[in-house]
Amino acid sequence: MLGKIHILLNKEMIRDGKYQAIVERQAKLLRELIEMSNIKCPFCDYKADISQFKLLRDPWRFRFYRVRMLQCPKCHGVFNHYYGLSSKDKEVKFTVKVKPGK
DSSP, X not given: XXXXXXXXXXXXXXXXXXXXXXXXXXXXXXXXXXXXXXXXOXXXXXXXXXGGSEEEEEEEEEXXXXXXXXXXXXXXXXXXXXXXXXXXXXXXXXXXXXXXXX
């Protein structure tokens, strides 16, 4: 696990155009963190790699979160998985129940 990601910005980096490179690096690290992480179904507590869950919709953005609508392979419950870096560069992940399985 990559752990917490800290990015420091200073005035010289912003003036030199290095800000864009930092944002791209932050996005790359976040993608790697998400791909390596495990997710737990809020309905049946099944825990597995994100690739084991069925992606029901293309990911979208909500404020600073990336959101994925997923379906559990065990109970078929549908939930949204929110993840992102807050304005203070803290890793934030949580799930919201959408519909219980059949």
